[in-house]
Amino acid sequence: MTIERVVFLAGGIGILDSGVGGLTVVKEVFRQLPLEEVIYIGDSARCPYGSRPTHEIHTFTLQMIDFLLQFEPKAIVIACNTATAVVLEEVKRKISIPVIGVIEPGARAAIRETKSNRIGVIGTLGTIRSRMYEKVLRKTHPDLSITSLACPGLVPLVEDGHRKMEDAFQIVQRELEPLKNISLDTLILGCTHYPIIVDLIQKAVGDDVVLISSAEETASELSSILALNHQLVSEHREPSHRFFTTGSPDAFRKIAEDWLKRKIDVTQVTLDHPISERLSS
Amino acid sequence: MTIERVVFLAGGIGILDSGVGGLTVVKEVFRQLPLEEVIYIGDSARCPYGSRPTHEIHTFTLQMIDFLLQFEPKAIVIACNTATAVVLEEVKRKISIPVIGVIEPGARAAIRETKSNRIGVIGTLGTIRSRMYEKVLRKTHPDLSITSLACPGLVPLVEDGHRKMEDAFQIVQRELEPLKNISLDTLILGCTHYPIIVDLIQKAVGDDVVLISSAEETASELSSILALNHQLVSEHREPSHRFFTTGSPDAFRKIAEDWLKRKIDVTQVTLDHPISERLSS
Numbered sequence: 001m002t003i004e005r006v007v008f009l010a011g012g013i014g015i016l017d018s019g020v021g022g023l024t025v026v027k028e029v030f031r032q033l034p035l036e037e038v039i040y041i042g043d044s045a046r047c048p049y050g051s052r053p054t055h056e057i058h059t060f061t062l063q064m065i066d067f068l069l070q071f072e073p074k075a076i077v078i079a080c081n082t083a084t085a086v087v088l089e090e091v092k093r094k095i096s097i098p099v100i101g102v103i104e105p106g107a108r109a110a111i112r113e114t115k116s117n118r119i120g121v122i123g124t125l126g127t128i129r130s131r132m133y134e135k136v137l138r139k140t141h142p143d144l145s146i147t148s149l150a151c152p153g154l155v156p157l158v159e160d161g162h163r164k165m166e167d168a169f170q171i172v173q174r175e176l177e178p179l180k181n182i183s184l185d186t187l188i189l190g191c192t193h194y195p196i197i198v199d200l201i202q203k204a205v206g207d208d209v210v211l212i213s214s215a216e217e218t219a220s221e222l223s224s225i226l227a228l229n230h231q232l233v234s235e236h237r238e239p240s241h242r243f244f245t246t247g248s249p250d251a252f253r254k255i256a257e258d259w260l261k262r263k264i265d266v267t268q269v270t271l272d273h274p275i276s277e278r279l280s281s
Numbered sequence: 282m283t284i285e286r287v288v289f290l291a292g293g294i295g296i297l298d299s300g301v302g303g304l305t306v307v308k309e310v311f312r313q314l315p316l317e318e319v320i321y322i323g324d325s326a327r328c329p330y331g332s333r334p335t336h337e338i339h340t341f342t343l344q345m346i347d348f349l350l351q352f353e354p355k356a357i358v359i360a361c362n363t364a365t366a367v368v369l370e371e372v373k374r375k376i377s378i379p380v381i382g383v384i385e386p387g388a389r390a391a392i393r394e395t396k397s398n399r400i401g402v403i404g405t406l407g408t409i410r411s412r413m414y415e416k417v418l419r420k421t422h423p424d425l426s427i428t429s430l431a432c433p434g435l436v437p438l439v440e441d442g443h444r445k446m447e448d449a450f451q452i453v454q455r456e457l458e459p460l461k462n463i464s465l466d467t468l469i470l471g472c473t474h475y476p477i478i479v480d481l482i483q484k485a486v487g488d489d490v491v492l493i494s495s496a497e498e499t500a501s502e503l504s505s506i507l508a509l510n511h512q513l514v515s516e517h518r519e520p521s522h523r524f525f526t527t528g529s530p531d532a533f534r535k536i537a538e539d540w541l542k543r544k545i546d547v548t549q550v551t552l553d554h555p556i557s558e559r560l561s562s
Binding site for chain 1: 312313314315316379385386389390392393420421422423497500501502504505506508509513515517
């Protein structure tokens with residue numbers, strides 16, 4: 001790691017993502033848990049993860065977990081569906097603080113919202129191939145009708161900051177075309193990048209389909225777990241947050257400030273270190 | 282207790298309420314966790330709790346907890362806002378299985394759903410006087426605008442099976458009158474009886490207000506806690522449920538079968554026993 005001076009903010013919420021998608025979780029944490037401090041790391045330099053081989057996703061994600069553990073967070077959110085599918089269970093076993101992925105909260109919310117038991121999932125290639133949503137959904141509901149669709153074209157739309165381009169809606173529409181004649185009442189946005197283009201997705205699937213944002217649900221589950229563990233911040237002071245990216249800090253800041261509607265500081269780091277002992281054992 | 286033969290179903294979900302209101306949580310558990318077994322006890326003979334003195338609510342609720350513990354449940358849901366306000370923290374400290382109340386899940390869902398930060402809460406006299414919703418909501422959101430209203434007339438409407446009477450809507454409208462000129466975007470149904478008359482409440486407050494059912498949210502939180510503890514049922518078999526009431530089994534069955542849309546067995550019990558050692562210490 002090239003970072004030289006680290007200010008230790010013990011007790012914050014560590015949030016990681018392959019890039020800027022996890023900012024949708026940050027926005028929800030800011031909204032639902034406004035007293036909590038966030039330490040965010042986005043691996044934009046190596047994004048997207050969705051089409052990478054599993055061993056790379058595994059290594060890169062553990063490098064981010066390692067990075068966050070320096071700050072002694074009280075909980076870590078793997079705010080990336082692809083990374084959740086690959087490492088969540090392993091990391092949960094290896095470290096003692098709560099580790100929350102984005103797949104289970106989204107799946108649970110879909111079960112809460114569906115009336116027809118016909119659920120759709122959209123995500124990256126990696127997430128859809130992992131079949132993790134099906135696995136989690138069928139664990140409690142073996143008879144659900146589930147339609148999964150990989151939409152590899154959507155993350156670049158967000159990550160490159162092109163969501164306001166004129167043809168953005170055409171791209172979304174084309175990606176979602178296979179869902180056109182399938183009757184769903186609930187669609188899980190199985191990628192934390194997607195809430196940033198939620199208006200385009202809603203327009204493409206129609207107003208009758210309830211969209212589930214894993215970001216919103218994950219922040220809600222984080223809140224519930226911190227409350228259960230009596231770990232919610234109780235002092236009413238302004239928290240200070242830290243943002244790190246492996247990519248261009250300017251590009252990251254531009255998307256982040258636009259999405260979060262506030263000024264932030266961003267520090268660039270490199271994450272090419274070997275995995276530490278606590279995670280490699 | 283007068284119950285003579287108890288079939289021990291270790292590992293079910295124990296659910297208790299002052300009467301039939303907790304059936305709204307049961308319905309959501311059936312829907313969101315269809316593989317789990319439910320053991321339900323409703324204290325209809327001594328319902329409503331909302332206007333009783335605290336020491337009575339305390340004793341009666343601990344008697345129900347005691348009753349449920351015989352069945353060795355893996356979790357207990359206090360599916361009554363009044364009882365949650367009085368005993369949740371105490372029971373959590375005293376027994377080792379997860380104990381879930383209905384107040385925190387509802388409060389968290391309201392925070393998730395509100396856009397304007399103007400939240401309303403309706404409940405029994407006991408719940409509203411306890412100010413528990415305000416306490417939980419302000420813990421993370423000190424600046425929320427919260428309007429609380431006690432609606433003592435609503436529980437009898439449900440408990441007496443009168444919700445289909447012609448003047449039911451007039452009663453609901455009169456009870457909610459004080460909210461008329463207050464602009465809210467989210468209203469917490471702070472009593473598990475209320476989802477049974479949700480259509481009347483929605484009609485009275487208008488379609489623009491999002492109603493939060495603590496029943497739905499509590500089942501969702503139960504699901505999340507069981508998943509976190511690796512305690513979800515994994516065999517795909519038909520669960521068998523047990524229902525107990527201190528009141529008339531026929532009256533209970535009538536309301537329950539109408540609400541749950543399935544046949545159930547109901548056993549009458551009396552709960553006048555002294556509190557057992559594990560709870561009285």
